[in-house]
Amino acid sequence: MRAAFYTLGCKVNQYETQILEQLFFDNGFDIVSPDSPADLLVVNSCTVTAEGDRKTRQALRRFKRANPSGVAALTGCFPQAFPDIAEQIPEADVITGSRNRGSLLCAVEKYFATGRRVIEITPHERGEEFERMKAGRFLGRTRAFVKIQDGCDRYCSYCIIPTARGPVRSKPLEELREELEGLAAAGYREAVLVGINLPFYGKETGYTPRLIDAIELACAVPGIERVRLGSLEPELLTEEDIARMAAQPKFCPQFHLSLQSGCDNTLRRMNRHYTAAEYRAIVDKLRAAFDNPAITTDIIVGFPGETPEEFAQSLAFAREIGFAKVHVFPYSKREGTRAAKLPGQIPRAVKSERVAELAQAVEPARRAFLQAQVGRTEAVLFESAAAQGGVEGYTKNYAPVRVPGAGGELSGRVFAVEIVGVGEDCCLGRLAPNQGNPEIFSD
Incomplete structure (x- = not known):
């Protein structure tokens, strides 16, 4: 039986899809590409933006048109955050949330046995444990993603992730060591530690251990020659953490620090927990501690209430920092978040103009970063x-x-x-x- 997997969203989702592929492969499924004829399509969804929801529906419809007798399974953040809406998608034969991911195979087998729709979405709850999962291989990849943290309780005003992902929880260090040793034995040279809010690693246990402890453990695993981090919230990187990272020869000096805006007024409306000056100070410390580091980021434009002057401040700040790369996004209204009810919603045309202007403004810094590598x-x-x-x-x-x-x-x-x-x-x-x-x- 052939199974295809279609993943939307972040590196955490990519990791979880690889775990699911491995699970289905070990239970007799042949894994094929999403564009190939298949008996089953699993869509691991992202719901950070409305565009992610649209792509989820589109993928399910496209699969059903091409494979009328095939079974479509929807899992991940979309059904977890919006179960009532997910249940209304007629093409989805099996629906599980992100908390029920481990039971997806059983749900699919139940559908094949009965022909009846299966919906299993369990709400997140305080005190739930980190989902036990271990990657042994990553089909078609040379680096291994390793999820070490899940959940977030920051409640940025535009973000539905706390609803979709639940409370903060972290992978125990011994489980991390075992997983990395297995990946090293499988021939992987590089491990990328990923999470929903990586600096919150260990928060539920009073930061004992902390993210830096996971980094040092990963760097100590024989056979793993590079250790890289996924996206980071900037405000929890301390001077001690930066110094300990810089002392690890295997650690990769690439930091994706989510900025979202370079304007303090906008950051306050977003409920971000730092100022532009504090962000700049962290960047300065990283550049002082590491040789030739790369600082990359995400920036949202057109957030509710963003005036032309506030946008100009954000654009100027992005130029000032000189990012190695910037991912620019228009604000996407998410029902269920505070920002969806804020006054001053920006017209789509204005957001598009600001995306184009900011993208053009940061391109010289991208070229300068690449040019700075010449001769090395x-x-x-x-x-x-x-x-x-x-x-x-x-x-x-x-x-x-x-x-x-x-x-x-x-x-x-x-x-x-x-x-x-x-x-x-x-x-x-x-x-x-x-x-x-x-x-x-x-x-």
Whole structure:
């Protein structure tokens, strides 16, 4: 029986989909791409924006048109946050929430046995434990995502995630060690520690342990040669944490610090827990502690009440920081959040104009970051063949590098590369003449 998986959203969702793929594969399913004919489609949904909901419905409809007798399963954040709406989607034969993810296989088997729709959505509750899951392999990937934290209680005014993901909970260190040892034995060189709100790792136990303890443990696992972090909320990074990270040779100096706005008035309406000045101070500390770090971010434009002057402040702040990359999003109204009821909702056309203006404004910093890599020799983890020819991969600070003329045999391996130029949104490199350039590790 053929099963396809379609994932929307963050790296946590990607990790969880890989766990589900592994579970279904181990129970006799052949895993195929979402575009292939299949007996089952699993949509692991994201509900951060209304666009995510639309793509979820679209994927289910498309699958049913192409596979009329196939079974469609909907899981993840969308049904967890909006169970009544999810139940109204006629194409979904099986619906589970993010808390019922572990029982998805049983729910699908129940549908195949009875032909009757299965809906299992259990609300989150205080005190629930971290969901036990362990990745053993990641189909088609050279780096391994490892979820170490789930849930959030920050309640940013625009965000539905606390409803979709529940309270803060963290993976025990011993379980993390066991998972990483298994991934190292499977040949993975790089582990990316991900979570819904990573700096809250250990909060439910009084920050004993903390995120830095998980980082140090990961760096100590033999065979794991790189340790990278997923998206971070900036305000919980302390000077001690930064110093301890910088002391780890395997740690990758790439920090995706979610900004959302460079204007203090907007940050207050968003219920973010830092000011632009505090954010700038954290960036300065990271740049002082690490050689050649990359600072990337997300910025929302068109938040309710954002005046032209406030947008200009945010744009100027983004220019000032000089991000290696910025993901720019128009504000998306989410029912069930406080921001959905705020006055001063911005017209779609204005949001589109601001997205384009900000994206253009931060592009020079992106090019400057790539240009700053030229002349350096960096360890590159190669991943796949490049569309323009050659092979492409990433440095420790996540600068994309393409090596023209190199072959696919480099995929999944780490080599020294001399950065010699800049192409279209990537660096250009050549294998360093290092005694025939044997494979090296990043430490």
